[in-house]
Amino acid sequence: MVPIEHVIALSAILFTIGVVGVAMRRNLIIILMSIELMLNAANLAFVGFNRMWPGTEGAPAVDGQIFVLIVITVAASEVAVGLGIFLSMFRNRDSVNVEEVNLLKW
Amino acid sequence: MSAQAVLFYIFGILAIAGAIGMVLNLRNVVASAMSLVVTMVALGAVYVLLEAYLVAAIQIMVYGGAIVVLFLFVVMLLNLATDEFPPGGQKFIKFSIGLAGVVILGQVLSAIIGNPSAFAAPETVPDGFGGYRQVGAALYTDYVLLVEMSSLMLLAAIVGALILAKRKIG
Amino acid sequence: MGGIDEHLLTVVTFFPLVVALGLMATSVLGSALGADGMPDKLWKPVALAGSLLTFLLSLRLYATFDPQRTGFQFTEHTPWIGEYGINYFVGIDGISLLLVVLTTFLMPIVLLASWNDISKSVKTYLFFMLALETGMLGAFVSLNLFQFYVFWEAMLIPMYFIIGIWGGARRIYAAMKFFLFTMVGSLLMLLAMLVVYYMNLEQTGVLNFDFVTGPGSVAVGLLDTVVPTDGVWWKSQTWLFFAFALAFAIKVPMFPLHTWLPDAHVEAPTAGSVVLAGVLLKMGTYGFLRFALPMFPTAAIAFTPWLMGLALVGIVYGSLVAMVQSDIKKLVAYSSVAHLGFVMLGMFALNVHGLNGSVLQMINHGLSTGALFLLVGMLYERRHTREISQFGGIAKPMPVFAAFFGLVTMSSIGLPMLNGFVGEFLILLGTFLVNPWAAVIATSGVVLAAAYMLWMYRRVMFGPVENEENRGLMDLGVREKVVMVAMVLPIIWIGVYPNPLLRRIEPSVIELIRVVEARSPSVQGPEEQP
Amino acid sequence: MIPAPEINISVLAPIAFVGIGAMFVLMGEVFLSRAQTVMGREVTESFIGTVLAITSMFFLLLTTYAAAVAFGTGDTETFNPSHAMYQLDAFSSLITAVVAFSALLSCALSIAYLAELRINHGEYYALLLLSTSGMMLMVAAIDMIAVFLGLELMSIPIYVLAGFDRRKLRSNESALKYFLIGSFASAIMLYGMALLYGSTGSTSFAGIGAGFERAGSMGLIGLGLVVVGFAFKISSVPFHQWTPDVYEGAPTTATAFMSVTVKVSAFAALVRFLAMTFGPLDESIAGVIWGLAALTIVVGNVMAVIQENVKRLLAYSSIAHAGYLLVGLVTGTIQGYSAMVFYLIAYTFMTLGAFGVVVALANRGQDCDRIESFAGLAQTRPGLAALMTLFMVSLAGIPGTAGFIGKFTIFAAAINEGVVVLSVVGVLMSVVSVYYYLRVPVLMYMREPGDDGHRLEISSGEGAVLVICAAAVIVMGVFPNGVEIWPIQSLHVLDWARESVALFF
C-alpha cells in the first residue's frame, strides 16, 4: 500500500510549487493555474488523510473525499470568475501582466 | 515495496514534473496548461491508488476535462502566447519567496518524514470506501446542505462570470 | 421649586444642552417646514437666557449648599450601564460647588462678549458653546469615574470645533494639538481607571465604577479600593497615579506639557480662550484634587517633590517666558502657566492653607485671566492685531478700557484687596509651612508677575499715541461695560471678603486631607510641619 | 437502501430566504427588462433597479427577522443532527441578523448610487444576496467543510461586486487583486484544514478539538494556516495589504457591503472556530493573536495618517479596528468575546454610515472620495457634514458614541485579563487615529468649499440608512444596554452580546 507520509510529502511539494508559481510568475493565467495547483495539493492531502482515517467497517468515513468534491466545485467556480475578471481587465488594459496592475497603491 | 507504491512514486514524480513544467515553463502558456493537465491526471491516478475512486474520476473529468480547457479557451481568446521568465520587477522579493518556499518546504518535509508513526494508515479500508455508492450516499444525506449551498455558489459564479465577461450589458 | 430641588444638580448640568438641542430641533423643523429655521437673531437671546437661567439655578445650588456638612451634597444615583456597574452619580462638595458656579457664571458672560464678533455660522457656535457648558458641568459634578471620563472627553469636541472653526490663522493646528495632547493623557487614565475598577471588583466582588459609595448602593466606591504600593507594576500606585497625573498635568498644564496652551489660546476666539482658561484648565487641577490625590495618596506623596518642582518651574519659567512675548494673548497664556503652577504648588503642600488657596486660586484665575482674555478680545475686535508693538498710549482713546485692564492686571498680579492676593497668599503660606524654600522661589514668581504684567500694560496703555490707527479707537460700549463690570465685581468681592468661599471650601479640603492621611500610612499630618 | 436522514428545515429559514431572494431577483430582472410597462409605469433601468433592490431588501428583512426570532428563542438547533454542519444558535443567529441587516442597509444605499454610476443591474443584488447566504453558512458552520464552502460562497460574489463597474480600471484592479490574493489565501487555509483533518481525523470543530492533543506539530501547522486564512479575511496585518486597494477600487456601495459584512462574519467564524474547537485559548495561539493584534493596530493607524482618499482611509481604519477586535480575542474570556460582538455591531453602523456619506456624495458617475473634496462640506451639505462628523467621532472612539463603548468594553476585558501592554499600544494608537479621523471634520468645517461637484440632493434610501446608522451609533453610545425610554427600551445590546457568546463557555 501507499505510504501516506510520502503522499503528504508529495502534496507539500506540489503546494510549495504552487505558492512559488503564484509569487513569481507575471502572467495572470499561470498564476491562476498555480492556485489551482495549490488546491490540488490540498485535495491530495485530503484524500491521503482520508485513507488514513477510513472509518470503521460498515461505517466508512469519507469526509476527506467529500471535502475534495466541494473543493473541486469551488475551484471550478473560482476559475470561472477569475477568468471573467481577467477578461474584463484585458478589455480595459489589454494585458494580463500582474506587475502592470498597480493603479491602487500606498 | 508493493506495486502500488511503485506506481505511486511514478505518478508522484510525474505530478511534480508537470507542476514544475507548469510553473517554470519559460515561453509558452499553452504548454504550461498542458503540463498542468499532466499533473491533474497523475493526481487522479494517485487517488485511485488511495482507493478514492469516485474522486479520481471526477478529478480527471473536471480538471483535465473542464477547467484546463477553460484555461486554454481564455488563452486562445486573448492569444497571450508568451511570458518571460525570470520576471522583471521585484527580483529580490520573488527570489526570497522562492528561498522561503524551499525552506518552509524543507521544514514541513522533515516534520512529515520525521515521524511516519503519525501517518499509520490501516492496511485495509472498510468495504465500499471511496466508491461512488458510498460517497454519493454520504453526499446526499449527511452533506446535502453543502450540495445545495455549492449550487448557490455555482450560480453565483455563473452570474458573476457572465456579468464580467459579457461584451456589453443591458 | 421643590420638584426641581430633587434633581437640581442634574437640571443645572443638562439645562444648557437641552436648550441647545431645542434650538437645533426647532431650526431643523423650521427649515423642514420651509421657514428657513429660526432667524439667527432669535438664537442669541435664547441661548443667553438659557445660560443665565443656568447661572441662577446654580446660584440656588450655592444658596442651598450646607457649608457645615462634609461629604457630597445634592447627590443623585441611578444605574446607567448595569453590565459594568456604571451609574449616573452626581454630587458636589465645596470644591466642585465653586467650580460649577464659576462655569455657569462665565458662560453667559462669554456669550454676551462674543455677541458681535462671531459672524460665521452663529447657530453652530451657540450650539457648541452650550454643549460645552454641559460637558464642563458634567465633569465637575460626576462622582462616577466612567461618567467623569465621558464628560471629560466629550467636552473636547465642542472646544475643538470652537477653536478650529472660529479661531485664527493657525487654528487647525492649534485645535488638533489641543485635542491630541488631551487624548494621550486621558486614554491612559481610562486604562488606569479600569485597573482600579477591577481591583475593586477583586476586593469587593461587586462591579462598580462609583468614586465614592453611592447613596443606597451596596457597592463600595473606588476611593476605598486598596491599591498596593508594590507588586505587579501596572497594579502599583506609582504607575496608576502616573497615568492619572499625566492626564491631569496635561490639562493643567504643567511644565513641560504646556505647549498646547499658548497655541490654543492664541488661535481660539475670545470666548474660547475665556472658557479654556476659565474652566477647562481647572479640569486638570480639579482632577488632581478629586481623584489622583485621594485614590493614590502614597504615590502622590512620593511624587510630591517632583510635582512641586514642576510647579515651581512652571511659575518661574511661565513668568519669564511671558515677559518676552510680543503677542498679548500669548503673554496671558504663559501667565496662566505660572498661575496654575501656584495652584499645583498649593495643592501639593497638602495642608489646609495650601489646598484652600489652590481651590480659591482656581476660581481667581478663572476670573482674572478670563477677564484679561475678554479685554484682549475687545482690543482685537477694534484693531485686529494683538502685537504689543502695535499699541501704545491706548489709555488716551480708551480710558474706560484702560481702567478695567488696569484693575484686572492688578488682580492677576495678586494685589491685596483683589481676588488674586488671597489665593496666592494662602498658597504661599501653606507651601511655606511644608517647604520654605519652595515658597521662597514661588514668591519670586509674584515679583516676576508684576514685572511682565506691568511691562505689558505700560507698553500697551501708556506713552504717546504713535500708531495713527489707535488714535480713533472707540472706547467700550454699554454691552462691553456690562460684561466687564460683571467680571470685576466678583474679583473685588473675593478680594475684600473671601471668607464665605473659604467657609465652603475648607470642610471639603479638611475632609480630603483626612482621607489622604487615612489611606497612606507614610504621610505625616500637615500640621506637624515645618 | 439508504435511510433518509431526519432533518429540520426550519433552521435553514435565514439562508433559505436569502437564496430564494436571489432567485427572485435574477428572474425578476429578466422579466422586467422584457416588459415595457409595469402597472402603468414605463420600465426604466432605474425603475428595475429600485424594484429589485426593494425585493432583495424584503427578503433580507425576512432573514433578519427569522434570525432575530431564532436568537430570541435562544436554543441551539442543527440542520441534520446525525452529521451536523450547520448550527443555528444564539451566536450564529445574532451574527446572521447583523449581517443580513447590514446587507439590507447596503442595498438601500445602492439604489441611487448604482444609477449614478450607470451600473444598475439586478445581478448586483443577486450576488449581494448570494454572498450573504455564504456568510450565514460560514458563521453558522460547525464543520470545516461548511466553513470553507461558506467562505468561498461569500467571497466569489464579492470578487464580482468589486469588479462590478467594469468600465473602470480601478474597479477591475480591485476585483483582480481581491480575487488573486483571496483565492491564494483560501488555498492556504484549505491546506491548513487538510492538515488539521489529517492530524485529528475529523473535520468538525468538536472532532478537531477532541483530537488536537495528539495532533502534534502537523496540527499546529494546520491551525496556523487556518488562522492565516481568517486573518486574511479580517484583513489583519500582515495579511491586509489587499484591503485598501480593494476598498478604494470597488464601487463604494460594494465597499460598504464588504467592509462591514465580510469583517463581521469572518470575525464571527474565527471566534466560533477557535472557541468551539479549543475552548479557552492556549497561550501559543493567544501569542499569535497578540502579535497580530499589535501589528494590526499599529500599522493600520499609522498608515491611515497619510491617506488622501476617504475610502482608503476607511480601509486602513477598518484594519485598525480589526486590531482592536483581536485584542478582545486575545483575552479569550466571555467578556472579551462579548466585547468583540458589541464592537462588531458598533463597527457595522459606524462604517456603513461613513461609507454612506461617501456614497451620498458621488456625482455623475464619479466617486467624490478624495479627502480634499470634503472641504467646506459643512456649508454646502450641513446635514451630511454633521453625520459624517458623528461617524468619524464614533470611529475615533470619543465618548457618547457607540465606538467609545466598543473600545471601552474591549479594553475593559483586556485589563481584566491583564493584557496591559497591548492595551497601552491600543490607546496610544487610537490617539493617532483621532488625528486622521478628525481631519475630515477639519476639512468640512474649517475650510472653504472647493470646486468638487458633489451631489446636492440625497436619495431617500441613503437618507434612511444614514439616519438609522446615526441613531444606532448614538443610542449604543449613550445607552449601550438599553434604558426605559420608549423606542429603545428593548435594545440591550450588551446583554445580547453576552448571551450570544455564552454558549462557548
Added chain:
Amino acid sequence: MVNGVESNLLHWIPLLPLTAAVYHGVMVGLVRRQTRQTLVSLVSCGAVILAFVLSFAALLDLLDQPVSSRLLVDNVYTWIGAGIGTSALSAEVAFRLDPLSAVMILVVTGVGSLIHIYSIGYMDDDHREDKGFQRFFCYLNLFTFSMLILVLADNLVLMFLGWEGVGLCSYLLIGFWYSDRFNAYCGSKAFIVNRIGDFGFLIGLFLLFGALAKAGHPAVSFAGIEQHFSSIVDMTLILPAWLHVEWEWRLVNVIGLCFFVGACGKSAQLPLYVWLPDAMAGPTPVSALIHAATMVTAGIYMICRMSFLYAAAPEASAVIAWTGGITALVAATIAITQTDIKKVLAYSTVSQLGYMFLAAGCGGFSAAIFHLGTHAFFKALLFLGAGAVILAMHHEQDMGKMGGLWSRLRATRWVFLIGVLAIAGVPGLSGFFSKDEILVAAYAAEVPGHMWLYAIGLLTAGITSFYMFRLFFRVFLGECRAPIAIRDHIADPGGFVVNPLWVLAFFSAVGGYFGLPQVWGDLIEIENSNSLANFLTPVLATTEAHQLDHSTEYWMALSAVGIAAAGAGLAWILYVKRPELPTRLAAQMSTVYRTLLNKYYVDEIYDAVFVRPLVWISDRVLFRTVDVGLIDGLAINGTANAVRSLAANGLKYAHSGLAQTYVFFMIAGAGAIIMYLVR
C-alpha cells in the same frame, strides 16, 4: 498685653477717603461724565479733612485711657480666616490705635489734607489737554485710604494690604501723566522695586507665622505676635542640609532682616532706593505727600511697630543702622550735584530716611518717629515750596534756569527759607531737635561701630545743610537765569497753593517742641519735656544703651550746629560769593563729579546685571530654545512627524500595489506564525 477698648470710630477714618476714591473712580473709570472741579475738590478734601478730625477725636479718646493701656481697637470682620489647629490663620479687618499709630494717622491725615488743598491749586494750573483733575484726586484719596490701612492695621496681613496699596497708588501717581513714556517707566519701576521689597515682607511674615505656628500660637495680629513672641525668641534657623553650610541663625534676626528688606523697598534704602529719585516724575504734590511725608516712612513705621522684635534681634538692628547710615551719606553726596530742584529734595529725602533707620537700628525708635514727624513737616514744606517755584517758573525744574527769585516770590521765599533752616538743623527749629536725638541715639547705642555711625550722621548733617543752602541760593539768590519770555511773569501762585505752605512752615518751625529732648527741657526747667517720647514709650521697646551725661549731649549738639553752619558757609562761598567756583571744581574733580552726578551709576549697573540678562535668557534660552525648539519642535511635533514618516517613508512601501508583494508578505507572515507555533 493690654486689651483695647472697642471704638467704632476707627474704621471710618480710612473709610471716608475710600468712599471718595470709589466715587471718583466710578465717575472717571466707568461713567466718564465731567464732574465739576469744585465738587471734586470738595469731596476729596472734605473726606480727608473729616478723616483728620476723626483722627483727632480718636487721639483724644486714646488720651483718656490710662497711660499703661492706651489702645483702641475696632474689629470689622474676618478677612481671611482659614486653617485649623496650630496653623489656624485669622486675618481680621481690624484696626488698632495706639500712640504710635495715633501719631502716624495725625501726620497722614494732617499733612495729607494740606496737600490735598494744595493740589487743588496745583493741578488746576496744569496745561495738558486732559488734566485728569478727578483722576488725580481719585488716586490721592485711594492713597490716603491705603496709608491709613497700613498704619491702623492690627495685623501683618492687613498691613500688607495697605503696604501694597500705597505702592499701587504711588505707581499710578508717578505715572500720572502717562502719555510721557518716561513717567510710565518710572511708575512701573517704582512698583516693581517695591515688589522686591514686599517679597522680603512676605517671607518675613511667613517665617514669623510659621515659627509661631510651630510654637503652637499661630497669630498674625501684632498683639498676638507680641504676646507669644517669647515662645519663638530662642528659635534658630538652620540652613538646609544640601547647602553644606554649618551656620545657625537666630530666627528673629532672619525675620527682622526679611522685614527690613520690605522696609528698604518702601523707604528707599540701599540697595532699593533707586526708584525714589525717578518717582519725582509724578506731580509735585505727590512727591510731597507720598515720597516725602508719608509712604516712604512706612518702612520706619513698620520697624517701630515691630520694635519688640528688633529689640530682641541686635544683629538685624545693626544691619539696619548701618544700612541707614550709609544710605544717608550716599544719598546726601548725590544730592550735592543734582541740578533738578526736585531731584535734590528726593535724594535729601532718601538721606533723611537713612537717618531714621539709623535711629531705629540704634534702638532710638522714638527718635526715629520724632524725626519722621518733623521730616514730614519740613520736607513736605520744601516739596510744596519747590512746587510753588515750579509753578511760578511755568513748569521749569532746572535750577540752572532759576535764581534771583527772592524779589519775585515774596511769600514763597519765606516759607522756603524756614524749610531749609529746619532741615539744616538750625537750633530751635524742628529739624535740630529730631536730628540731635538721632545723633544721641547713635552715639549711645550698643551697636558695633556706633561711633562711626555717629560720625557718619554728623558728616551727613553737614552735607545736608550744604546742599540745602546750595539749593536755596541757586533758586532765590544770584541773578535770574530764567528765559526772558517768562521772566516778568514770575509771581507767587494762588492761595490754594500758598496758604498750606504757611501751615506747614509753622509746624516745621515749632514741631520740634512736641518732642523736646530732656536735656533742653532741663535747661528750661520742664518736667519730662519730651512728651512725644513719653507718649510713645508704652508701645516702643527699649534697648539698653550707654547713659550720657548732659555735657556730652551739649557738645554733640554744638558740633552738629557747627558742622551745619560750615556746610551753609561753604554753600554761601560757592554759590553766592564765587559762583564760578563750582564749575571749576567740577572740572578739576571730574570723575568724582560725574560719578555723583550719575548717582554712582547704580541704575546702569542694575540694568546691566539684572534686567538685561534676565530678558535675554527668557527670550533666547527659555522661549526660543526650550519652549519652541525643544519641547514643541523636538518632542511634540517631532513625535508627530516621526509617526507620519514611519508611514510615508517606511510602511508605505509594503503597500506597493503589486499583488505579488502582498503574496510575499502573506507567506512571510504565515511562515512566522508557523515557526512560532511549532517552535
